[in-house]
Amino acid sequence: MTSEHPGAEAAEQAAAMLTAVGMPRMPARVMMALAGSPDEGYTAAELAARLGVSPAAVSGAVRYLVSMRLIHRLSRPGDRRDRYDLAEDSWSGMISANAPLYGSLAAYLDRIADDNAGAPVSAARAQEIADFLRYLAERMPQLAAEWRAQRETAAGGEDAADG
Numbered sequence: 001m002t003s004e005h006p007g008a009e010a011a012e013q014a015a016a017m018l019t020a021v022g023m024p025r026m027p028a029r030v031m032m033a034l035a036g037s038p039d040e041g042y043t044a045a046e047l048a049a050r051l052g053v054s055p056a057a058v059s060g061a062v063r064y065l066v067s068m069r070l071i072h073r074l075s076r077p078g079d080r081r082d083r084y085d086l087a088e089d090s091w092s093g094m095i096s097a098n099a100p101l102y103g104s105l106a107a108y109l110d111r112i113a114d115d116n117a118g119a120p121v122s123a124a125r126a127q128e129i130a131d132f133l134r135y136l137a138e139r140m141p142q143l144a145a146e147w148r149a150q151r152e153t154a155a156g157g158e159d160a161a162d163g
Contacts, residue, residue, distance in 0.1 A: 005050050007036035026053070026061040027068075034071055034086050041074050041085035070094060092144035102137035106130040 005011075011032035018028035033050050034042065042050065048058045062084055065071040070090045074083040087093075109130035113123040 005033070005036065008033075008050070011036050024061075024064065026057050027064045029053075030058060030061040030084075031065055031070060031086070034084060037085060040076075041083035043081045043083050045081070047084070068094070089148070092147055096141045096144045099137045099140045102133040102140070106133035106137065109133065 012029070014035070015025070015028040015032040018032070019025045023031075029051055030047055033047055044055055044058045044062060047062075048055045051058070062071065065084075066073065069087055071084050072087045074085055076083070107130075109126045113126040113130065116123045116126065
């Protein structure tokens with residue numbers, strides 16, 4: 001990690017936070033490096049050099065992130081090497097895509113509460129968690145849509161101010 005990369009220290013700290021909540025370490029590091037990439041993105045070799053890791057480590061991380069639709073390949077005519085950058089709307093899309101998981105977890109917690117009727121405090125706690133997860137399942141996609149609408153409104157206002 002060298003100072004020639006803007007935001008490198010903050011990117012590593014953000015990657016550590018993502019790793020702490022369960023994201024694999026190398027994909028987290030690659031994703032945060034791309035958050036501070038040049039406008040043309042990075043090649044896999046550039047990512048490996050920036051992060052001080054092997055090209056194989058970057059290759060696996062890139063495959064993972066592309067499969068999650070968090071980053072995408074940028075192909076340029078005449079350039080034989082692919083470049084990578086964050087996908088448009090990747091964060092809100094990721095949050096929205098997890099909504100069904102919250103609903104499924106809520107259903108399991110309902111079953112836990114039902115099966116644990118002999119322990120009313122424990123059953124109530126499981127039910128409260130299930131209710132919260134159902135709330136997230138409903139609200140997260142709505143929040144992402146509201147955020148997108150707000151961004152579009154703000155962008156429209158900027159266009160009008162520029163004209």
